[in-house]
Amino acid sequence: MDRKFLDLYSDYLISSFGKVTATGLSELLDGELSHDQITSRLRQITGGSPELWYLVKPTIRKHESEEGVLIFDDTLEPKPYSDENTIVGWYFDHSSNRSVKGINILNCIYHNEAISLPVAFEIVQKLQEVTDTKTGKTKFVSEESKNEMMRNMLHVCCQNRLKFSYVLADSWFSSKENMQYIKLRVKKDFIIALKGNRLVALSPDDKCQGHFVNLESIELNPDSCCKVFLKGLDFPVSITKQVFRNKNQSTGILYLACSNLDLIATDINTIYQKRWKVEEFHKSLKSNLALAKSPTGIAHTQKNHIFACFFAFVKLERLRIKTKLNHFALKAKLYFNAIRASFSLLQKLTVPST
Template identity: 50%
Template sequence: MNQTRLDLYTDYLTVTFGYATATGLSQLLDGEISHDAISRFLSGDEYTSKDLWKQVKKTVREVESADGILIIDDTVQEKPYMDENDLICWHYDHCKGRNIKGINLLNCLYHSNGASIPVAFELIRKPFRFCDINTRQEKRCSDVTKNEQMRSMIDTCIQNQLTFSWVLSDIWFASAENMEHIKEKRQKDFIMALKSNRLVALSEVDSKAKRYTRLDQLVWTEQKAIKGWLKGLTFPVKLARQVFTNKDGSSGILYLVCSRLAAEWDEITTTYQKRWKVEVFHKSLKSNAAFAKSPAHTAKTQANHLFASIVAVFKMECLTISKHLNHFALRSKLYAKAIRGAFDELQVLRAA
């Protein structure tokens, strides 16, 4: 890895407010590094989750704790005008409820002692093409599912001796297989959101007799967790229901499953609130690190640009820790300085 090039490029992604190009970085450096050298950096060896761990390991060791949390989530960045390839293709966006053309990032964020650090990632690729029998249209698919990649990332974090107790995820990763893997194979605890139609038995006898009830048909006591047996799981869990009010005044219901039987409603809901850290990370990735602002067309150069964006947000998190300013406040500070510099230069030009 060319660390010097990576540091320059990630800093450039942090300060640029437009498209991130090799020419733009070269001009910023007054030609000290040619745009060809930057292009070669982006088209060189592809950087992976292993390379990310090398970047963040030192900082992680400084903030990690026994009650650390792994947060798993994915995000889709729309790229409607780019040529389709294995990386830029059609993915289902849960937020929009439809397929969109773009890049799908699966991310693993580590949260401990107030810091949120990316420790693993996967870019979803779909190299295989097939013809849909119903629509007779060509489609793409991956050779590995996101759930398999999720489990692999958790295994990698354990192999890296990362200290954590909880794994948090939304409903899209709340499969029985994932729960079994985390609790039974890896001896970690999880809290996951569940769909309202998931089936549960309130006793082991009912579970063995396959007498299950939908979550939304149970009689719930407010702010109290209950013990239950989810269909498909071999061990009991704690279940919680949280009623909340949306910004528009409407109410919503969140169903949560927790593998730690000693956990009560307050601990389950309070811990799960920390899952929002990954949404903040994704927002910063797209707003503060030029995640979608690369004109690179090949899968490799796009992937390396995205890797650099993740590292750029990590470096901003390091500044957040030391300067006590969030990512958006830091960017606002940089923007104010840039505007001031441009204003002063304009006065100089007028006076000349």
């Protein structure tokens, strides 16, 4: 890895306020590196989870604790004007309720009271050619599901001896395979969201006799827990229910499954609220670090740009610890100083009227 260039490029991402280009960086360096040299070096970077862990490990080791949590979630980087390739494709975007062309990234965030840092990530790559049984057309799909990616990333985090107590995720990752892997293989606890149609048994006898009901049919107060047996799961979990109001004033319900039966509902809800940190991570990547503003068109270069954005986030998080300013406040401070420098230069260049 060309660490010197990675530092240079990530600093450019942090200090930029619009589209980032090789030409723009070259001009910023007064031609010290040409456009072609920059694109060549960006293409030569090899950036994945192992390289990210190497870069983030010193900060993690300094601040990690047993109270830490691992948060899994994916994000979609829109690429409406890019040609399709192995990583740019069509994905269903739940926030807009439609299919969007872009890059799908699965992230693992480590969070405790001191830090929030990415420790692993996977970019969905559609490399396997299959024939659609309905249309007869050929299409490309990923060789492994995001649930499989999640378990592999979790395995690597444990291999790296990362200190944490809980795995947090939304209902997309609520498969029985994931839950059993976390509890029985990794020996950690989880708090994962469930959909209301999930089948549960209310007692060991009901489970043995195959008497399962929909989760939403259970009378459950928001401030209480209920021990149930999820269909296909070998151990019981505690279920809590959150009732909230959406922006459109409709009522929403969130069910949470927790593998630690000793926690009360308030504790489960408090720990799960930490999952919001991954949303802050996604927002900072897109708003502060030009995740979707690179014009790169080749899959390998696009992946390296994403990796550089992750490293830029690590730098911002280190600055947050040092300055006590959040990422957006840090960017605002950079923007203000840029305007002040521009204003000062303009004052010097302005010819006084006679």
